[in-house]
Amino acid sequence: xTPLLEIENLRVSFPTTQGRIEVVKGVSFTLGRERLGIVGxxxxxxxxxxxxxxxxxxxxxxxxxxxxxxxxxxxxxxSERAMRPLRGARMSMIMQDPKFSLNPVMTVGAxxxxxxxxxxxxxxxxxxxxxxxxxxxxxxNDPDRVARMYPHEVSGxxxxxxxxxxxxxxxxxxxIADEPTSALDVSVQAQVLDLIDELIVNNGMGLLxxxxxxxxxxxxxxxxxxxxxxxxxxxxxxxxxHAATHPYTRGLLAAIPRIDETRDVLPVLDRSAWSGx
Amino acid sequence: xxxxxxxxxxxxxxxxxxxxxxxxxxxxxxGLLAITFFIGRVVPIDPVLAVVGDRATQEQYDAxxxxxxxxxxxxxxxxxxxGDVVQGDLGRSVSTNRLVAEDLARVFPATLEMATIGIIIxxxxxxxxxxxxAAHQGSWLDQGIRVLALLGYSVPAFxxxxxxxALFYASLGxxxxxxxxxxxxxxxxxxxxxxxxxxxxxxxDWEVFRNALSHLVLPAAILGFFSLAYIxxxxxxxxLDQLGQEYITTAxxxxxxxxxxxxxxxxxxxxxxxxxxxxxxxAGLLEGSVMIETVFSWPGIGNYLTVALLNxxxxxxxxxxxxxxxxxxxxxxxxxxxxxxxxxRST
Ligand SMILES: Nc1ncnc2c1ncn2[C@@H]1O[C@H](COP(=O)(O)OP(=O)(O)OP(=O)(O)O)[C@@H](O)[C@H]1O
Ligand SMILES: [Mg+2]
Numbered sequence: 157x158t159p160l161l162e163i164e165n166l167r168v169s170f171p172t173t174q175g176r177i178e179v180v181k182g183v184s185f186t187l188g189r190e191r192l193g194i195v196g197x198x199x200x201x202x203x204x205x206x207x208x209x210x211x212x213x214x215x216x217x218x219x220x221x222x223x224x225x226x227x228x229x230x231x232x233x234x235s236e237r238a239m240r241p242l243r244g245a246r247m248s249m250i251m252q253d254p255k256f257s258l259n260p261v262m263t264v265g266a267x268x269x270x271x272x273x274x275x276x277x278x279x280x281x282x283x284x285x286x287x288x289x290x291x292x293x294x295x296x297n298d299p300d301r302v303a304r305m306y307p308h309e310v311s312g313x314x315x316x317x318x319x320x321x322x323x324x325x326x327x328x329x330x331x332i333a334d335e336p337t338s339a340l341d342v343s344v345q346a347q348v349l350d351l352i353d354e355l356i357v358n359n360g361m362g363l364l365x366x367x368x369x370x371x372x373x374x375x376x377x378x379x380x381x382x383x384x385x386x387x388x389x390x391x392x393x394x395x396x397x398h399a400a401t402h403p404y405t406r407g408l409l410a411a412i413p414r415i416d417e418t419r420d421v422l423p424v425l426d427r428s429a430w431s432g433x
Numbered sequence: 434x435x436x437x438x439x440x441x442x443x444x445x446x447x448x449x450x451x452x453x454x455x456x457x458x459x460x461x462x463x464g465l466l467a468i469t470f471f472i473g474r475v476v477p478i479d480p481v482l483a484v485v486g487d488r489a490t491q492e493q494y495d496a497x498x499x500x501x502x503x504x505x506x507x508x509x510x511x512x513x514x515x516g517d518v519v520q521g522d523l524g525r526s527v528s529t530n531r532l533v534a535e536d537l538a539r540v541f542p543a544t545l546e547m548a549t550i551g552i553i554i555x556x557x558x559x560x561x562x563x564x565x566x567a568a569h570q571g572s573w574l575d576q577g578i579r580v581l582a583l584l585g586y587s588v589p590a591f592x593x594x595x596x597x598x599a600l601f602y603a604s605l606g607x608x609x610x611x612x613x614x615x616x617x618x619x620x621x622x623x624x625x626x627x628x629x630x631x632x633x634x635x636x637x638d639w640e641v642f643r644n645a646l647s648h649l650v651l652p653a654a655i656l657g658f659f660s661l662a663y664i665x666x667x668x669x670x671x672x673l674d675q676l677g678q679e680y681i682t683t684a685x686x687x688x689x690x691x692x693x694x695x696x697x698x699x700x701x702x703x704x705x706x707x708x709x710x711x712x713x714x715x716a717g718l719l720e721g722s723v724m725i726e727t728v729f730s731w732p733g734i735g736n737y738l739t740v741a742l743l744n745x746x747x748x749x750x751x752x753x754x755x756x757x758x759x760x761x762x763x764x765x766x767x768x769x770x771x772x773x774x775x776x777x778r779s780t
Contacts, residue, residue, distance in 0.1 A: 212685060236691070244688035251686070256679040261701045261777055271687040306777040322687065 160330050160362040161187040161209065164223035168204045171216050180204050181386035187330070191356065191363040193373030193394070195408070196383030202366045205383070206332045209364075210249055211239050227329065245275040247330040248323040250352070253339035254315025258307035264315075265303025268322045275326055290321045294351060313344035317351065324355055331356060332364045337372075349376055370397070370408050382408070450773070458766055463515070465758040469751045470514050474507070478745050483527055518755065524748035528740060533752035536737065541756055542627025543613060544726070544733035547653050548718035554657025555664050556711055562661070563668025567676060568695050578665060585662020590655065594728035597651050609647040611730035618644050652729045656722060660714040667710045668703070675699040705776045712768040719760045 168180035180201040185192065194202050208219045211231060224231040226247060234242075251257035259267060268287050272278055278286065284303075291299035294317040307315060316336060323331065333352060337345040353376055356363045367373050373380055374394045382390035382405045390402040400406060410423050473480070481498045482489075489497075498504055502513060517523070523533035566578040601607045609615065613629055622629070622636040630649070633642035675681065676699050684698045721735025734753055741749035773779050 210686060212682060240688045240690065242688070243686055249686045251679060251683055253679065257683045259680045259684070259698055259701070261775075262698075263777075270684075270689060274688045274690070274693075308778050319683075322683075326688075 158225075158228040159186045159188045160227055161185075161364075162223055162225040163209070164221060166205065166208055166221040166224065167219070168201070168208050168213060169218050176218075179386050180208065183381075183383070183386075183388050185381055185388065185391065187362050187364060189329075189360050189362045190379065191353075191365060191377040193365045193367065193377035193380045194383055195367055195370050195373050195380060197368060197408075199385075200383040201386040202368075202383055203334050206249060206334050206364060206366055209332065210243060210247060211236070212249075241275065244271050244323070244328065245326045246328050247332070248326070248328040249332040249334060250316075250319055250323050250336045252335045254307070254310075254312060254319050255339065257319065258315060260307055263304055263306055264310065264318045264322075268303070268318065268325055271322050271325050286325065287321075290325045291318075293324075293355070294318075294321045295347075296321075312340050313348060316340060316344075316348050320348070320352060320355070324359075327359065328361065330362045330364070332366070334366045335368070336365075338367070345372075352376075371412060454766060454770070458762060461762050462759065465755065465762065466515055466518060467511070469755050469758070470511050472754070473747055473751055476747065478747050480747060483745070483747070523752035523755070526741065526746050526749040526752075528744040528746045528749065533748050536749065537734070537752055537756055538627060539624075540732055540734045540737040542624075543629075543731060544719060544721045544735065546628045546630060547649060547656060547725075547731065547733065548715065548721075550649060550653035551656030551718050552660055552711065552715045554654060555660030555714060558657070559661035559664030560668050560707070563665040564672055564695060564700060566665065566669045567672030567699075570673060570676075575669075578669070582662040582666045582669075585659050590659065590722060590724040591728050593655050593658070594652065594725055597655060598728070601651055608651045609644065611648075611728070613648055613732065614641065614645050615648075652725050652731060655725060656718055660718060663714055664707075664710060668707060671703040671706055672699055675702055705772055708768045708771050708775070712764045716761050716764045719764075720757050 163186070164184045166180055166183045167178055169176045169178045183201075183205055194205065196202050204213065207213050208221075209224070209226075209231070211219070211234070213219050219232075221232060226242065231239075231242075258264065262270075265284075265287055268290060269283050272283060272286060287303055288299045291302060296302050296314065296317055302310065302314070302318075307318075310318065316339075320336075331352070336352060337348050340348060349372070352363070352365075355361075363377075365373060365377055374397050377394050380390075380392055380394050380397060381388050382400070382402065384404045390400050390405040392400055397405075398409070400409065407423070481494055481501060481503060484501070485493055485497050502510060521534050523537070525531070526533050526536055529536055562578050562581075566575040569575050598610065602610045614621075618641050622632045622638050622641050625632050625635055629645040630642060633639070633645060672695075676695075678699075681694060681698055684694045689698070719734075721733045721738065723735040723739050725731065726733045726735040727739075734756065738750065738753040738757075740746075741753065
């Protein structure tokens with residue numbers, strides 16, 4: 157069986173005043189219908205990796221790769237127009253903050269329906285039913301009322317459920333979730349992640365979960381990539397994370413506070429251990 | 434939230450909103466009257482002297498002052514001023530020797546007609562140009578539109594008017610020259626609205642319509658060019674703002690077509706600020722462009738106000754100021770209403 161996603165030597169660069177800088181420097185991985193987590197500190201290139209897969213990096217940003225295959229088809233050679241049938245329908249992405257990633261002047265129902273209508277023509281009534289079912293699937297009570305609401309009228313947690321509904325309603329095979337809960341209260345983070353997890357597993361989809369939270373990724377993913385300044389420095393099964401060898405990963409692990417904590421001071425990442433500066 | 438006319442609450446809310454609007458309009462207008470009244474008192478032009486002339490005796494002067502009610506307390510004078518204005522009495526113009534209200538009924542439609550065609554051109558071309566420029570930021574198309582918009586800022590109106598007349602009227606003969614119609618069409622159709630295009634349609638006189646249009650097209654196009662420049666520039670910057678937003682990426686992630694991304698997702702949120710820009714631009718045109726009206730001998734309010742100012746014709750100045758102020762209030766309130774309809778976040 158061909159894997160869902162095959163990435164080889166992915167590079168993303170941007171022009172700056174000091175010349176082009178690479179923010180993703182040769183990332184490679186394959187993803188089946190499984191859950192892969194990408195962790196790394198802020199600015200390590202996680203989001204750019206996710207966006208490059210959907211070919212969302214616009215000029216002057218530049219994406220190159222030796223190989224970028226989705227379900228056996230080449231992503232790199234596709235024109236912008238040829239990407240469109242894939243986006244949403246086959247591969248989708250949950251954005252970070254529902255406050256900014258939902259259109260403020262469209263009802264949430266219309267925005268969810270649009271995700272379907274961009275790819276198939278469905279009669280109005282059937283579409284409304286499908287939106288309702290999807291809102292129910294993301295545990296929204298009273299879906300008809302919520303569908304008529306505008307983004308500013310829904311809470312953060314609800315907004316993120318709307319986002320999930322919007323991205324899953326065309327039944328894609330791959331979901332990229334870029335810090336799907338970092339804009340939410342801690343109390344609703346677990347609910348939203350459980351929901352994503354359940355929908356992914358039930359529909360046999362592939363998940364790329366991007367986060368800076370090692371614990372969270374370890375809990376919800378099968379495999380983990382650790383990124384640091386644009387490179388993958390560690391790749392392991394979630395279960396083997398504690399046995400990680402790269403000093404950066406060890407540093408991240410050591411910085412996680414524990415319930416049975418006896419340390420007074422959490423260690424700070426010692427960059428000299430791996431970057432040589 | 435948009436008003437829902439199907440429910441009782443919605444209808445009640447509609448009337449509450451409506452009452453609020455009428456009240457604020459009335460209050461704003463009263464404020465405007467207070468300002469024009471005040472201006473009328475502080476300018477160093479003696480209204481009594483303007484009537485009796487400077488060879489009148491002191492007795493004649495005092496008698497006229499009493500006859501004009503100017504010996505009464507200011508507040509009473511203001512009340513009767515408001516009463517007069519409400520009844521449409523703006524006094525008599527000393528330079529035209531006609532009622533100011535009649536003068537305004539003649540000159541304002543001339544400006545209104547030109548400004549309206551101008552703003553239609555400005556919006557009809559400026560908005561698509563601004564959107565296109567933003568959608569293709571940095572391309573030659575964008576550069577071209579930016580240069581055009583810059584010209585709209587730097588080219589003087591009278592120069593464009595003169596060059597336009599020399600080229601399209603004198604050389605090419607595509608359009609008619611200065612004035613609203615050719616002299617022998619003047620007064621052919623009854624002035625129902627004062628807008629020649631509308632009046633000639635009402636009278637079914639297509640010859641007058643064509644003639645009036647060929648007179649109107651050039652000055653209106655020049656006004657349109659100036660508002661186009663402003664509207665295109667603002668539209669471009671509003672659109673660039675929106676296109677950088679996260680929800681535009683969301684729309685692209687969904688696989689929405691680029692046309693829809695631009696015209697639905699990015700454009701919908703800018704309708705509200707755009708309305709302000711268009712309203713301001715239209716109000717500016719309605720003030721009457723003195724330059725254009727002079728170059729084209731257009732009998733509009735800009736010309737009228739200038740002549741009145743030069744002749745120290747206070748009644749005419751105040752009357753024209755009042756009309757312009759009322760236009761601003763009207764346009765402001767209209768954009769307020771449109772805000773509420775178009776922006777779900779306004780309550
Ligand atoms: N348009 C751009 N031009 C130049 N540099 C950019 C641009 N966009 C992103 N970068 C840089 O790319 C690097 C990687 O960004 P990215 O958003 O992938 O980080 P991240 O790992 O997702 O971080 P975070 O956890 O903060 O979301 C950052 O250093 C950022 O400054
Ligand atoms: Mg990120």
